[in-house]
Amino acid sequence: MGTANRIVIVGGGFAGFHAAKALERAAPPGTELVLVNKTDYFHYLPLLPQVAAASLDPRRVAVSLTKTLPGVRLALGTADKLAVDRREVTYTDPEGGSHVVGYDRLILAAGSVNKLLPIPGVGAHAHGFRSIGEALYLRDHVIRQIELAGATDDPGLRAARCTFVVVGAGYTGTEVAAQGPPFTAAVARHNKALRGQKIRWLLLDVAPKVLPELDPRLSRAADELLRKRGVEVLTGTSVEEATAEGVRLTNGEFVPTRTLVWCVGVRPDPLTDATGLPTERGRIIVDATLAVPGHPEIFACGDCAAVPDLTRPGELTAMTAQHAMRQGKLAGKNVAASLGHGRMAQYKHHDLGFVVDLGGLDAAANPLGVALSGLPAALVTRGYHLMAMPGNRVRTLIDWAVDAVFGRQTVQLGLVRGDDVPLDTDRPAS
Secondary structure: OOOOOEEEEEOOOHHHHHHHHHHHHHOOOOOEEEEEEOOOEEEOHHHHHHHHOOOOOHHHHEEEHHHHOOOOEEEEOEEEEEEOOOOEEEEEOOOOOEEEEEOOEEEEOOOEEEOOOOOOOHHHHOEOOOOHHHHHHHHHHHHHHHHHHHHOOOHHHHHHHOEEEEEOOOHHHHHHHHHHHHHHHHHHOOOHHHOOOOOEEEEEEOOOOOOOOOOHHHHHHHHHHHHHOOEEEEEOEOEEEEOOOEEEEOOOOEEEOOEEEEOOOEEEOOHHHHOOOOEEOOEEEOOOOOEEOOEEEEEEOHHHEEOEOOOOOOOEOOOOHHHHHHHHHHHHHHHHHHOOOOOOOOOOOOOOOOEEEOOOOOEEEOHHHOOEEHHHHHHHHHHHHHHHOOOOHHHHHHHHHHHHHHOOOOOOOOOOOHHHOOOOOOOOOO
16 A cells, blocks of 8 residues: 555445545545445435336436545445455456455445345345336336236236235335325326226235334324325235235235335345454444444444444444434544544434425424424425435426426336346346
């Protein structure tokens, strides 16, 4: 390595992006900042349901890393290996080339991937929902099913193609299910063959209610809205088996369908295992300063880190974007402090609440513990997203206005093949 300090950040999600942003301001002069990320953009995950429902341009949730982080060198690729003894990270670029970058300080912010459960057929037949590619593929898939339904004379096949099953009634699954009926109604509206055809959306979860993390009042409000839009909410229920013809539920019912959307949850990125560092619940063990015990040169934050929750002794912080943003900022500042600029601090933050966009002028939110629903929640939710997005704010606002006035565009884009977005992240794309 050269004489200047080099700080390498692995992952450009919420944690990694905000760590890099903090280091641009806090790092000692002359420090080289390197960000290893598989895309050249920061991905604003909370608005993906709107991308999948064709109400938001996918470019709005992709914020340029080189534009918003001008003081950071982007190493485009996927980190594969960490050599702690040599202080080196190995990564593979998009064209298959292998590269090694050394570091004086390292921030691991690899994030998370789709969480699979050992349910027969899910890996082969379900659609994940963690990336722009997955959202675009799902968008095309849903449109295609409606169009194919209108082209068949088989009533059973038509009904199956017009049935959409979402598993997981957390934030993402609830938003996908809420956005679904208006989306499919818009696609089917001008198809004469589908007049009078029932389009089903089902939302399943083993939990006793939707959005179990939220205030009971907000959970009820979201449940009522879903049912008002025609979503069949099946709590205490999940998938027992998935096939090409449909899904068998744990209540014994078989639902003919060609669409299974998997929003069950996330697990740490597989890189966490490849680091060789100690883990807890699959996440890299860190202390309250986000440093890895025994390795003061390595910090970890976000979904891949087992960060102790000082507000709840004995617990770990939740795997949420809110925590990832804050931890990323602190990790950047603490790395700078470890190089003599600033003072180390511990991560301690109380939950400020959550927002759930249910489409249109509907939402559920509890900012600072204040339960909101309907229009007030929608205004708070969209205002929060605009503030939290590190770029594309004006374009996003324009898209929302255009969608409200002219409606969504319901044509297939054909940009992503199914093989390019495997649900099982340990299975390489072909």
